[in-house]
Amino acid sequence: MKPLSTIVGLAALAAGPALAGAQxxxxxxxxxxxxxxxxxxxxxxxxxxxxxxxxxAARGFVATRTDPVIAGAQGRTVWRTDAYAFVEGPAPATVNPSLWREMKHLKAAGLYAVADGVWQVRGFDVSNMTVVRGATGWIVVDPLTTRETAAAALELVNAQLGKRPVSAVIYSHSHADHFGGVRGVIDELDAAARKVPIIAPARFTEEAASENIMAGAAMGRRANYQFGAGIAPGPQGQMGSGIGMGVAAGEITLIAPTDLIEKTGETRTIDGIALEFQIVSGSEAPSELNVYVAPARAFLSAEMSTCSLHNILTPRGAKVRDTHAWAGFLDEALRLYGGRSDVVLSSHCWPRFGQAEVAGMLASQRDNYRYLHDQSVRRMNQGAGPAEVAEGLTQPAALAAQWYNHGYYGTYSHNSKAVYQFYLGWYDANPANLDPWPPVERATRYVAALGGARKVIALARKAMASGDYRWSSDLLNQVVFADAANRQARALLADSYEQQGYQAESGIWRNQFLSAARDLRQGYKPGATNTQSADLIAAVPTQLLLDSVATRFDSARFSGHTATINLVMPERRENAGVELTGTTMFARMTPQAEPDVTITAPRRLVLGLLFLKLPLAQLEAAGLKIEGNRDLAQKWLDAIDPLSSGFNIAEP
Incomplete structure (x- = not known):
């Protein structure tokens, strides 16, 4: 769910100046x-x-922290367990009453008993940590997003249930909020010394590393909108994410898995506990598993089923998911585990108890995803475009009667468009949409055709007065993209977005509308790139890192020349060959036979060169060595774009 921002992590980039449109x-x-x-x-x-x-949501409560603040390095607050304590009583007019109800349950933070020998720590992050008592220690499933919150969660477990070592770690899937806190619960050397298994689904490392490397800058910026980064929780502010509170700050870490689960039905006996696994890769994540804890009759449906309709295509951006397969996995889980589970728990939200409740939830959510898929495809095959599919699709009353089918995270609207994209892509087959003008040029023509900015603003005011915020946003967005300095249009568009945020049942729709309103009012101020930990970088294959560098290579600045470069990283016994073809950059994990340049250095210095764009001379002083044509090496480096420190979304 939470993206790994661009894998750079050696230092923060300086923030750029505030944009011209700042208000x-x-x-x-x-x-x-x-x-x-x-x-x-x-x-x-x-x-x-x-x-x-x-x-x-309240059942099984054991205890919580006496201090709600979880601090990180230099005492910086990375999480507050009481951040949503204000959610009490009836919903204010600025919050959708369904979302307000959801947050009343999601705000709870503490240790909860779930089944015999199974507990969860909830409310210490956007995700949950599940702990299973083994013969000698704790089996930890999904150690949260960051080292700090995971350490605090395990500290609470040990304080309340008795201190034990961690005897195994299970990553349910390849999103950072389900593995990033691993070094808060176990140290890699200790894990190796005690031969502690770290279990994950097949292709976990590849998917964990790859999801956001290529599109890291864009995905990270969009994630700020999705999760309402920088917007304080409150009745007029951030109201969680629909399946949890906010996303914890702190250090994201990773220890590579030692045991991969390849297929459904595989079993392991870990620290005396019989576990069975269901592979559900391609549903919520490209690498994902569920866990059945046999002695406890507990089914951990990690993120396949939660307290909300999930995302088929998350607004932050990701690979579009297979809704048909997702419904099939739920049906498979119902058949395999529905009749022998007394509790279904997930890595977000709260559990559901009783065999009938387990089976009922799995069946109802199966039907929810299958209806979404089938009816989107039916409308698509009748000729409807993405917006028409979304506008014409209504959740059946029988499904909407269950709170856990509501769109607190994903929605029927954007998920139906994702189903369309899965099969047909972005183009709706109308040639008018095949090659339209880009936003600024289109907006300029649009505003002129309607008689100028003043007339368009008047039309938008009329729409707002009638409560038609969708139309007013469409109109005002054209004015802002035609002239970002138009303060009146910016202010009105912010107001229009804000009201749509207040009305949204989806926590992440609310966050996106309110983030856009803030940027229009205050101007977007690019921030420093998030740093990532050294062990997270170490887990990313060098090939993937070099492939991401290729997406920043501007061959025009290299004057169309051809060249070959070897990158030698002795401590990793890696020798990568880079071929510059005149138009593209290809990297391979095999050396070039007769390179024009050979750069030898520890990988951290190579990453400093290629990601942070540190001066060549500075890195040479730190031990980097160059053999061959140094000027050519510098010219190559100059042709690589720096990492993005952010960009506008709500304005050009």
Whole structure:
């Protein structure tokens, strides 16, 4: 769920200057009359409250931290377990009442007993840590996002249940919020010395490394919108992510798996506990497994089923997921585990208890994904485009009656478009959309055709007064992209986005609207690139890193020349060959026979050269050696773009 930002990690880049469109900071506005009315309509349409979620979310509570602050290096706060303590009583007009209800349950933080010998730490991060008591120690499933939150979670477990060593770690899938805290629960040397297994699904390392390397800058920036980075929790601010609170700060780490699960039905006996695995790769993550804890009759459906409809294509960007396969995995889980599980728990949200409840949830969520898939494809095959598919698709009342099928994270709207993309791609077959003008040029023509900015703003005001924020945003977005300095349009567009954020049931839709409103009011200020830990970088294959460098290589700045370069990293016994063909850069993990240049250095210096763009002379002083044509090496380096420190989204 949380992306690994670009794998650079050796130091932070200096932030760029504030953009030209920067505005005087302006605070959030109250809910408009149209939003107040909309929230009342939503409240009247919600399922009857039966108390199950309140029961399940609170059941088994053992204890929580006395200090809500989890601190990192230099005392920096990386997490607060009480960040959403304000979510009490009826929903304010600035929060969708369904989302407010969801956060009442998601805000709980502490250690919970789930089944005999199985506990969860919830509310210490966006994800949950599950611990299973083995014969000698703790089997830890999904050690959260960061070292600091994972360490705090394990500290609570040991304080309440008795101190034990970690006897195994299981990564359910290849997203960082399910492995990044591993060094908070175990040290690699200790794991090696005690032969502690670290279990993961097949292709875990490749997928964990690759998802965001190529598109790291774009995905990281978009993730800031998805998770509302920098927006304080509050009734007019961030309201979690729909399946958890926010995303913890701190250090993301990784220890490579030692045991890979290849197929459904594989079993392991770990520290005396019989475990069975279901491979569900291609559902929520390209490498993912579920765990059945046989002695406890507990099914850990990591992120295949949670308290919300999930994302088929997450707004931050990722590989589009297979909705048909996702429904099939849920059906398989129902057949394999539904009849022999007394609890279903996940790596987000709270468990559900009782065999009938387990089977009912798996079946209902199966139907939810299958209906989403089948009806999107049906409409698609009738000629509907992505927006038409989304507009015409309504969740059946029988599915909407279950709170866990609601769109707190994914939505029918953007997921149906993702189904369309999975099969047909971005193009809707209308030639008008085959080669349209890009946003700024299109906006300039659009505004002129409507009679100028003043007239368009007047139309947008009228739309806003009627509560048609979708249309007002469309109009005002054209004005802003035609003239980013138009303060009136920026302010109105921010107001329009904000009201849509207030109305959103999806936590991440809310975050995106409110993030755009903030940027329009205050101007986007590029920040420093997030640093990553050395062991995370060490886990990324050099080939993938060099492939990502190739996406920043501008052959025009290399004047169309050809060249060959070897990169020798003695401590890793790696010798990579780089071929510059005149138009592209190819890297291979085999050396060039007669290179024009050979660069020899520890990999950390090579990464400093290629990612941080540190001066060649500085790295030579640190031990990097160059043989051959040094000027050519410098010219190659000059043709590699620096890493992006961010970009505009809500304005050009």
């Amino acid at each position: 005087t900071p302006e605070g959030p506005k109250p809910a408009s009359p149209a939003t107040v009315a909309r929230q009342a309509e939503v409240a009247a349409s919600l399922p009857a409250e039966d108390g199950r979620d309140a029961d399940y």
